[in-house]
Amino acid sequence: MYRKTEAHIDLGAIRSNFALACSLAPHSKCIAVIKANAYGHGMLRVAEAMQDVAKAFAVATIEEALELRNAGINNALLVLQGVTTSTACKVAASNNLSLVVHSPEQIESLIEARVSPKVWLKIDSGMHRLGLAPGDVANACKRLDAGGIKVQVACTHFACADALDSDATRQQLQSFNAATAGLGLPRSAANSAAVLGWPESHADWIRPGYMLYGSSPFRVDVEAARKLQAAMTLQSEIIAIRTVPAGDSVGYGARWTAERPSIIGTVAIGYADGYPRHAPNGTPTQVNGRPAPLAGTVSMDAITIDLTEHADAAIGDRVELWGPDIAVNEVAAAAGTIGYQLLSGVSSRVPRIYS
Ligand SMILES: Cc1ncc(COP(=O)(O)O)c(C=O)c1O
Structure with a gap:
């Protein structure tokens, strides 16, 4: 692939x-x-x-x-x-x-x-x-x-x-x-x-x-569930990076507006892959082990994330959407759904890699 x-x-x-x-x-x-x-x-x-x-x-x-x-x-x-x-x-x-x-x-x-x-x-x-x-x-x-x-x-x-x-x-x-x-x-x-x-x-x-x-x-936190290990890591990569001046908006419907001069990364995953269309601004993703919140409406093939705190971020960097570091339940809660729907909704366009 x-x-x-x-x-x-x-x-x-x-x-x-x-x-x-x-x-x-x-x-x-x-x-x-x-x-x-x-x-x-x-x-x-x-x-x-x-x-x-x-x-x-x-x-x-x-x-x-x-x-x-x-x-x-x-x-x-x-x-x-x-x-x-x-x-x-x-x-x-x-x-x-x-x-x-x-x-x-x-x-x-x-x-x-x-x-x-x-x-x-x-x-x-x-x-x-x-x-x-x-x-x-x-x-x-x-x-x-x-x-x-x-x-x-x-x-x-x-x-x-x-x-x-x-x-x-x-x-x-x-x-x-x-x-x-x-x-x-x-x-x-x-x-x-x-x-x-x-x-x-x-x-x-x-x-x-x-x-x-x-x-x-x-x-809620239930002790018996703490030992569960996330089996799916949904990941993608940054395919574009741009600076956005304060006051400018990002994405369909201009739903995220920069409050400060910002760096926006575009990631190659969208709702056609099963990423939830209703995920709001701030939904967690992770780049190089650090938070990079969603910034702007989820598109069919891409999302945009706020990389302003990631001076070192580069095109090709790996982005975790959910997995061991970001609970799918957390993404689901942000998007007003349940993890069951997100896991079962990962589309056939996304290759499964087994280990
Ligand atoms: C009849 C039945 N049994 C068991 C299960 C498994 O439920 P869960 O995924 O919550 O463990 C389901 C799932 O919907 C079900 O419909």
Whole structure:
């Protein structure tokens, strides 16, 4: 590649974050969530790097699961949204995929397909996005049983596990435990925030995603999350430097105005690469280990940064947008979004470089 805009992916960091998740839930099995291109880190490379340690991988769609199978990944694979047609049920069964079943319609598709892939039955314990109502679980199990379909795991998903002071997770857990009592099924509830902050939710299978990539799902400091290692460093280079007199403005909409004679660096990354379009003036970047705040509107292919405190900055200098030195959560907070969106939104124009 000639343009030096790259996402460096540290696969060792992902393995170490996975080991941390496992050590926090020593009595649970761990299914590594690698949907959405492994949150932007490259699904196949991440799966290959983890296939000897992860008992299973979770993806959102059957297409993602088939991509893994076609690439020779033989680990158990769970499709978190399941499928909606009996044709897709057949494809899932013939590729040995496990399917989340979250609706009566999906149960009927499975029965119509006359196949019996492994099924994780999803229960809506209060998030009201996907899952059977607790009162419908017993009938759903009977219907599946009559169709010769074996439920492997009962699962649910938390809406507020990242809010440690909220009672919502406790209530969801209560509802889930009540709905699954007596079913005799293994259970799964915990996403990253619950792995780190709600040990009582760990149950038989934990399902961490975001933490595997090295960022905390919390907005506050949580001790268990301090050991996470950022797996992605998004970096680029300075491609132009100019002086701007006090009072002059920079970039689209003239949204940054120099309060003093300033030095502005232009960096070869923009929103078409996945850098957030809404990042405001002052969003942190780093040049040669020192802060160089964003100055001006993010363009499609470039950003401008304030290098006034960098007398030594030169064209070609490396700029870190996020990574070990700038938490992606910090950039996300400045831009009014979450790190999940920034990581998974790094576009295909940005080469991933693995180590
Ligand atoms: C059903 C399900 N389980 C687990 C996860 C992993 O969540 P997190 O990335 O917060 O760990 C997700 C992610 O959205 C999910 O949808």
